[in-house]
Amino acid sequence: MSLSIGDAIPLFALPDTSDQVHRVDGGAHGKSASVVVFTCNHCPYAIAWHDRLLDVAQDYKPREVRFYAICSNDGARYPRDSFAAMKQRVQADGGWPVPYLRDEAQDVAHAFGAERTPEVFVFDAEDRLAYHGAPDGSSDDPSQNAQWLRDALDDLLAGGPVSRPETKPVGCSIKWKE
Amino acid sequence: MELLYWDGCPSHPRALAELRGAMTAMGLNPDAVAVREVDSDDLARRERFVGSPTIRIDGADVVEPPEDEPYGLTCRVYYSRDGRVVPVPDRADVDAALQRALTERSHV
Numbered sequence: 211m212s213l214s215i216g217d218a219i220p221l222f223a224l225p226d227t228s229d230q231v232h233r234v235d236g237g238a239h240g241k242s243a244s245v246v247v248f249t250c251n252h253c254p255y256a257i258a259w260h261d262r263l264l265d266v267a268q269d270y271k272p273r274e275v276r277f278y279a280i281c282s283n284d285g286a287r288y289p290r291d292s293f294a295a296m297k298q299r300v301q302a303d304g305g306w307p308v309p310y311l312r313d314e315a316q317d318v319a320h321a322f323g324a325e326r327t328p329e330v331f332v333f334d335a336e337d338r339l340a341y342h343g344a345p346d347g348s349s350d351d352p353s354q355n356a357q358w359l360r361d362a363l364d365d366l367l368a369g370g371p372v373s374r375p376e377t378k379p380v381g382c383s384i385k386w387k388e
Numbered sequence: 389m390e391l392l393y394w395d396g397c398p399s400h401p402r403a404l405a406e407l408r409g410a411m412t413a414m415g416l417n418p419d420a421v422a423v424r425e426v427d428s429d430d431l432a433r434r435e436r437f438v439g440s441p442t443i444r445i446d447g448a449d450v451v452e453p454p455e456d457e458p459y460g461l462t463c464r465v466y467y468s469r470d471g472r473v474v475p476v477p478d479r480a481d482v483d484a485a486l487q488r489a490l491t492e493r494s495h496v
Contacts, residue, residue, distance in 0.1 A: 254465040254475040255398075288427075288462065352473055382463040384397035 212323030219337040220321035225309035227300040238256030242274045244333040248324040252290040255381035256327040258349040262356040277308040282319035283385040328383040392423040394440035397463035399475035403441035439464025450485035
């Protein structure tokens with residue numbers, strides 16, 4: 211079952227594609243918001259939204275928004291989503307502006323209740339869930355510019371509640387281990 | 389005409405609607421599509437299923453996948469004619485495949 215609006219961010223410690231471990235440990239981080247996106251390499255929806263999501267990370271980095279991309283898919287059955295493939299992708303792209311984290315045990319995806327790629331979770335400065343859903347209304351339309359995510363961040367950064375806190379995540383199912 | 393899908397991918401209803409729309413526009417019966425679910429890795433291998441949705445006309449894929457594309461239960465990546473990654477075949481590719489099939493049938 212997915213997190214509900216207002217729920218605390220699940221804690222995690224996961225390696226990125228440089229094997230550096232990133233921790234969300236409940237301690238003070240001084241950030242104004244946090245974005246966690248479950249994504250992967252092989253899914254057409256995740257690929258279509260990828261650049262839009264990285265643009266959001268770039269655009270909001272100066273405003274103290276932290277951003278994590280997490281791949282939880284079973285890399286044995288889906289080799290394109292293996293940790294090695296994640297590393298190859300980031301290297302081929304010349305690096306990403308966000309850490310691409312490996313959730314090998316899939317327990318982080320389970321803790322969030324994530325089901326799709328991509329699936330977006332936005333937390334406020336107190337690490338409470340403020341937005342959950344899709345980046346915007348259409349993976350097919352780059353001009354939508356991840357506007358639902360941007361709106362959520364803008365609402366949070368303006369100090370108010372998120373006006374559209376939930377939308378339906380659209381994408382491939384997370385590939386669970388059997 | 390057949391549409392193969394895997395239920396873990398949300399794009400097949402749209403693909404089916406677009407296929408039926410293309411068939412109707414060409415004067416074909418839109419109900420003549422056999423819709424079949426692929427729900428196991430074994431079946432994916434047997435069906436040479438490289439992802440959902442897969443549309444075949446007279447056995448030929450409307451967009452031929454790369455030769456090394458693995459079989460399996462996954463969402464399929466397509467490219468629109470303007471180069472975007474999309475979850476269903478471009479309507480122009482579906483139209484072209486239908487037209488090819490109609491032309492080939494008329495020569496039989």
